[in-house]
Amino acid sequence: MVDIIKVKGLYSMCVRRHAPLLTTIERYYHAKHLRTSRMFPGLVSSPPTRQQVDKSSRSQFPETLCKSQKLMLQMGLIQGAAAGTFYTLPLLTRSLEKLKRVIDRTMQNIGAQKVTTPCLAPASIWKASDRWDVMGSELLKLKDRQEKDLCLAPIGRKFRDEMRPKNGLLRGREFEMKDLYTFDASLKEAEVSYNEVCEAYLQMFKELHLDIVKVEADSGAMGGSKSHEYQLISEIGEDTILRCTKCGTSISQELADSHPESKKCLQENCPGNWTETTGIEIAHTFLLGTKYSKIFKAQALLANNKVVDMQMGCYGIGVSRLLASAIEVLSTEEYIRWPQLLAPHQVCIISQQTGHFFEESLSIAESLQEELLSKSHLHNEVILDDRHKLSIGKRLIICEQFGFPYLIIVGKKVQEATPLFEFVDVYKGEKQFLSREQIVSRLSQIDTVVV
Amino acid sequence: MVDIIKVKGLYSMCVRRHAPLLTTIERYYHAKHLRTSRMFPGLVSSPPTRQQVDKSSRSQFPETLCKSQKLMLQMGLIQGAAAGTFYTLPLLTRSLEKLKRVIDRTMQNIGAQKVTTPCLAPASIWKASDRWDVMGSELLKLKDRQEKDLCLAPIGRKFRDEMRPKNGLLRGREFEMKDLYTFDASLKEAEVSYNEVCEAYLQMFKELHLDIVKVEADSGAMGGSKSHEYQLISEIGEDTILRCTKCGTSISQELADSHPESKKCLQENCPGNWTETTGIEIAHTFLLGTKYSKIFKAQALLANNKVVDMQMGCYGIGVSRLLASAIEVLSTEEYIRWPQLLAPHQVCIISQQTGHFFEESLSIAESLQEELLSKSHLHNEVILDDRHKLSIGKRLIICEQFGFPYLIIVGKKVQEATPLFEFVDVYKGEKQFLSREQIVSRLSQIDTVVV
Structure with missing residues (x-):
């Protein structure tokens, strides 16, 4: 074989x-x-x-x-x-695809529809809004065989000619984002849309068990009347956040600097103090108003036949950055920890080392794997660790380093009258001996994202 | 509301x-x-x-x-x-995502693992294999802020500076491909891998009910010892294929021209005649041999400690091209027809036009939609056509033009003692009156791809 x-x-x-x-x-x-x-x-x-x-x-x-x-x-x-x-590579690709499914589901639930935009974009769009010059050398520009100006669009799959790329997926020159735009006929309706999206973002971060804080922010070069960053609290974060010790309100250092009144007026309503912390920006939302709809004539024709410029919202989640920074925050120096739902494989079965019990143990492991894989929510989720030249103990450590959430060891106790498996819940740090039926029942209840 | x-x-x-x-x-x-x-x-x-x-x-x-x-x-x-x-836009994006899921599933089934590669690639890789010059002005080249040469990699999301882009998604400057590479230690094993992938491709095209022919082809600039194109037979196809009337063997015109013996020797074994037809190339497979593994030192260390250059295979499916050309071949001038499994939504429910029965009909339609959507394989598959200013007849025509496979009309007969819905199987051209239970049961059995 x-x-x-x-x-x-x-x-x-x-x-x-x-x-x-x-x-x-x-x-x-x-x-x-x-x-x-x-x-x-x-x-x-x-x-x-x-x-x-x-x-x-x-x-x-x-x-x-x-x-x-x-x-x-x-x-x-x-x-x-x-x-x-x-x-x-494959494990991270699987995890990223899971994250994209979670994002897709979240966006579908608020009625968003997905479109894809090409990477190659004509210069004219960026020139019309002055962003060709404003973004300057961060925009990757090229000419086609007809010497026409093109750029690699900073929407969808994003390109940014970073002066100093660093921290790998956290600040690269090419990365993936999920963008969303909302268009409404009035500012009031646009605010409803804006709040709905912000709420969906926060709900999704909660589902991933990530400690992400919504921070009032400066709209910066994008423009618009309101903006929030979603910051994952982390030492290596480059953004400084001011958090109120009492009410939890958070504002970005930039906003506090450019609009000192934003800091003052919040403090007046709350007796707390501001503390500084650092975060990694995972997402950003903007209530844009009519800045871009005016330029590009995105207008609404109302029931009373009045024509108005659309009130836009724009929203982005850094997909690869979210995953990379979640791993940064959750892991130790030696053990990778994923947002559990996004682990590349939920279950790993470890069979015996080469030796007298090897064949039987492998066969039991295969049969258990087959039974688990037959459940649709465990599609491709169960792998078998057949590195049988390594001891079970050694493989256990390696599998824990990789952060597979559930480990099943086909050890000596499966030979007993009532066969038992060692079952490890890695993220809870629990080990126990369970029968095959108990394992199947336990794993029938876990949440997965099928990719 | x-x-x-x-x-x-x-x-x-x-x-x-x-x-x-x-x-x-x-x-x-x-x-x-x-x-x-x-x-x-x-x-x-x-x-x-x-x-x-x-x-x-x-x-x-x-x-x-x-x-x-x-x-x-x-x-x-x-x-x-x-x-x-x-x-x-959204409908086509959904269909493309379904196609990608089908391809992923097919590739997972033969044990392939997914990786993603960046679009931005350093010139050095392409220069090492001489392809920087060979591909010439078809390669989109650019310089970063450090004046380093980069190109937009023709792998993954592909870029090609076509002299004359035409037929939209069929020959664009930016398109999506699924690539696959196999690496084996011997030519014999590489041929096994090659045949396994070819078989999986053909099986998948069959699942999509597409008349795609495997054609012996010239390896061209890629090099290698064996190569096949997968051609969708179509009048607008730009490739000429020679097919034997008797045994069905097909070879490309290019191969027949460059290697006349390929035509002769096949004819010797079969009494059939060659007929000419045209096709759109959907996929291409190459048994590459060691051409690239030699250059990039992809070597295998065998059990006997001998080191050999890997035998490579390379395989590609034009994702957006497959869908666009399937639509080209299946549609009429006025009616879009999708490979049925890939239709953006499988089911559309049409409720009554504004009028005395409008409210009740809409409420029945909503309740049916909710029941169908609760089945996991119909997730997001059922839409409700509420353009109630248009007559049912008019909307029926529009929905048939869009190519939704199943239409359900909530018409007058739902008011009868035994409520009946008109059920249209668009791809079979069948109409019949069914009860709600019959519809639910019928749609419980359809194949879908959940995205």
Whole structure:
């Protein structure tokens, strides 16, 4: 059944250099379901040590790398490409697709409809709103074969020629955003739409168990009358936030500087004090008013035949940044922790090490995997860790490092009269022995995002 | 409940000009579920006439437009952006997402794993394989703020500076592809992988009921020992295919020209004759051998410690092209037909026109919609056509033009002792009266792709 091939330098097709961290992968053919031995890459052998990662990343990345970025390199979740751009490898790609499904669902629930816009955009749009010059050298510009000016649109998949890309996915030159625009005929209705979207954002962050704070912010270059940032509290965050110790109201340092009255008037209504903290900006919402609708003539024809400029709202979530910064905040130096719903695979089954009980244990693991996979909400969620040259203990540590939420160990106790499995709830830090029926019942109830 | 706003020129934010086809949209707030009146755009009023589309497209598009492209403009499925690039609007976006899910599922089933690659790529990769020069001006090149050479990578989301973009999504400057690479340690194993992928492609095309022919082809600039194109037979296709009348073997005209023996030797084994037909290339597979693995040192370390260059296969499906050309082939001049599984919404319920039975009919329609939507496979699949200023007959024609597979009319017969609905299976051309239970049971069995 197993036909092992070790592959060296498999990544070089993608990465224009040998990838020192990820040199070896084994493939087992004919495995019916997902196994660690079929994963690409990084799940076969133990992850490289922290020292290896540090040494390798110093030569690859001139920019600073934060904790989550080092972890992602160590675990084979990303691979650097050009400066400020990254390949996302299978595990991270799965997690990102889950996040996109969660965002899609949230947006569908408030009646938003999805469109896609091309990356290549004619210069004329950006010139009409003066943003060709305002955005300056941050805009990546190019000419086509007819010498026409184009730019890589900073909407949808976003491009930004960062002066100093750093922290990997947190501040890259190419990243993914979810954008949303609302159009209303009056400011009052636009405010209703605005609040509905803000509420949906907060609800979604809550569903992901992320401590994200809504912060009153400066509208900056975008313009408009009202704006909020959604900040994930983190030491490595570059934005300073002022939070009231009493009522929890938060405003950005920028806003406090440019409009000191915003700080004062809030304080008058509340006896609390302002404390400083730092955050990573995950999302931003703007009540734009008519700034862009005037320029581009987005007008509404009312029932009374009056024509008015549309009141716009614009809203963005940094998709890759959300995931990267969530990992940054939730993980330790050695253990990746995902927002649990977004872990690439929810369940990992670990069978015995090579030895006298090996075959039977593998067969029980396969049968359990098959039963679990047959449930539609566990589609592709259950992988089998068949690195049977490594001890169960060693694999347990590696799987905990990868942050799979539920681990099932097919150990010696499955040979007893009442077969028992060791069941680990990694995120709760609980271990217990459960029967097969109890495991199936427990995992029938977990939330998943099918991708 | 209904609070109508007519919106003029809503598109101008996106399209840098007024969109003459899509000037009016009505929004009903507080509608709990999907309604035509909430769709953006095109579902509210009747579609524009063919003459309006022709007139408008002549001014917007210097390039030729084929049937499917005109239909998509007419129905508000796409909107032109810069030359050779398009906005995909909500209905088409849904359909494309369904196609991507089908492709993902197909690829997962053969054990493929998904990675994403950045659009921005350093010149060095393309220079190493000489493709920077070979691809020449088809490659979109740019410089960053450090004056470093970059290109928009022709992998993943693909960019190609077409000399003459035409037929909209069929030959654009920016389009989406699904790529796949296989790596094996020996040619024999690589051939097994190659055949497995080809088989999966054909199986998927069959699932979509598309008449796609596997054609032996020239490897061209890609190199390698074996290659096949997957051609959708169509009059507007630009590729000439030779098909044997007897055994069905197909080879590309290019291959027959460059390697006349490929034609001869096949004919020797079969008494059939070659006939010429034209097709649209939807996918291409290459058994590449070691051409790229040699350059980039993608090597395998075998069990006997021997190091060999990997045998590569490379495979691509034109995602947006597949959908556009399927629509081209399946549609008439006036009626869009999708691969049924990929229709943006499977079911449309049409309630009564404004009049004495209006309220009751709408309430029955809403309740039926709610019951259907509660089934997980019908998530977001059921829309309610509430354009109640239009007669049922008029809306029936429009819905048939849009190609929703199943229509349910809440007509006078729901007032009878045994309430009956008119049920239309659009793709089979069948109409019948069914009870509510019969409809629910019938629609419980349809195949859908949840997005």
